[in-house]
Amino acid sequence: MAQWYYSDYERNRHGPVAASDLAALHTGGQLDPATLVWREGMAQWQPWHTVMAEVLPETAHPAAARASFATASADTPAGAASDPYALAEPRSPYAPPMATVERAADVYLDGHVVHAGFWKRVAAYLIDSVIIGLLSVVVGGAIGGVIGVAFGFGGGLDSGTALAIQLIAQLASLLLTACYYGWFYASANQATPGKMAIGIKAVRSDGEGFGFWRGFGRYFAMILSGLILCIGFLMAAFTARKQTLHDMICDTVVVDQWAFTAHPDRQREELGTVAWVVLVLGGLLFVGMLLLMFAALAAVGAAGH
The missing domain is CATH 3.30.1490.40 (GYF domain)
Known part of the structure; x- marks a missing residue:
């Protein structure tokens, strides 16, 4: 049954x-x-x-x-027949x-749902990575400065202290990133700035929004998707609802910003201008980094001869 x-x-x-x-x-x-x-x-x-x-x-x-x-x-009398x-x-x-x-927000299930494809999600991730990277630099610098002032390391740090500061900064960056995702997913837009720019959002599998702690935990599930040779991310290109591994773990889907609303006709299947621009810039940056790496290896090889 x-x-x-x-x-x-x-x-x-x-x-x-x-x-x-x-x-x-x-x-x-x-x-x-x-x-x-x-x-x-x-x-x-x-x-x-x-x-x-x-x-x-x-x-x-x-x-x-x-x-x-x-x-x-x-x-109504108790025991009345009904x-x-x-x-x-x-x-x-x-x-x-x-x-x-x-x-808090109406969810409409009658309309067609456009699930965000792999490349839309990559574009959103690139935008969020830039924002998180800048925030991490600021937070890491602040932590190093505060510890340096507090313990009077104006003349320099020994290797153990420098390693401890680096570890604290990394842990702070990890928590900051998890809070970033949790906060924005729990917001009215149900999306991080990167997803908002691309026009997509993250919701539960039934179209409902989700709270801070699910978004917080989803970030750590996303780390798991990356640890297995990024196969967890690539699953979005092959699964029925374009879900990644961390989506399946957390019971979430990434959809168009107009999905599950009263205006499903406003959804877009295509990538969109912002996504194309971000992907092209990201591709050029990746190619440039590869060229620099090969040039550095070539220089090391020449110096060795």
Whole structure:
């Protein structure tokens, strides 16, 4: 029997539950038509109202089932007979008002989703790498300066102290980078500056955004993608939803900035001007570094003769 999962308004996922449990939640008015549900075999999470017929085949009025649920009247006698597949009774007009819980951001699952391809992600990564590199230089310099002043190393550092400063600076840079990704992924744009420039964003596999700690951890999963000969990154060119290894580990996807919104028609399959410019500049820089390296090796070889 298929196991179901569902997400509440706080974006907390619940499950696995049986179809009968979903039916009970539906009957009690606890499963809003817009609640996202998923079971094995679905490509992505779907609103409850689009799949309820699969769980509630006896629902007599599917059109009514798509309307908003209302909480049953508080004075309903206990043990009253009810149809297990019927909607909850409307609230009494004399009942006290209830506060409406709003989503932070609406997620639309009906439109086509453009997943960000390998080269779009490379372009975004190059931009973010430049920003992070500059921040790391500033932070590393500040740490070295503070330690030097604090311990009075104006006349120079011994090798052990220099190594310790370098280690502290590297750890600070690592944490700074993880915080960079976590902060921007948890923002309203769901994207780092590099991704924003390219027009893409990172979301959960059901289109919902994710918080700081998932973004923070995703950076370390990204390191793992690089440690295995960058195969984890290359997976984006071959997987169905263009996911990398770290996407699969963290249950994320990278999509167009207009995906899962009310305007899916604004998505772009093509790279775009910014991505092309960044990739060309990055390619030229890479070729230049290779030429310099070969020139240096040639000079060393000539000096050896």
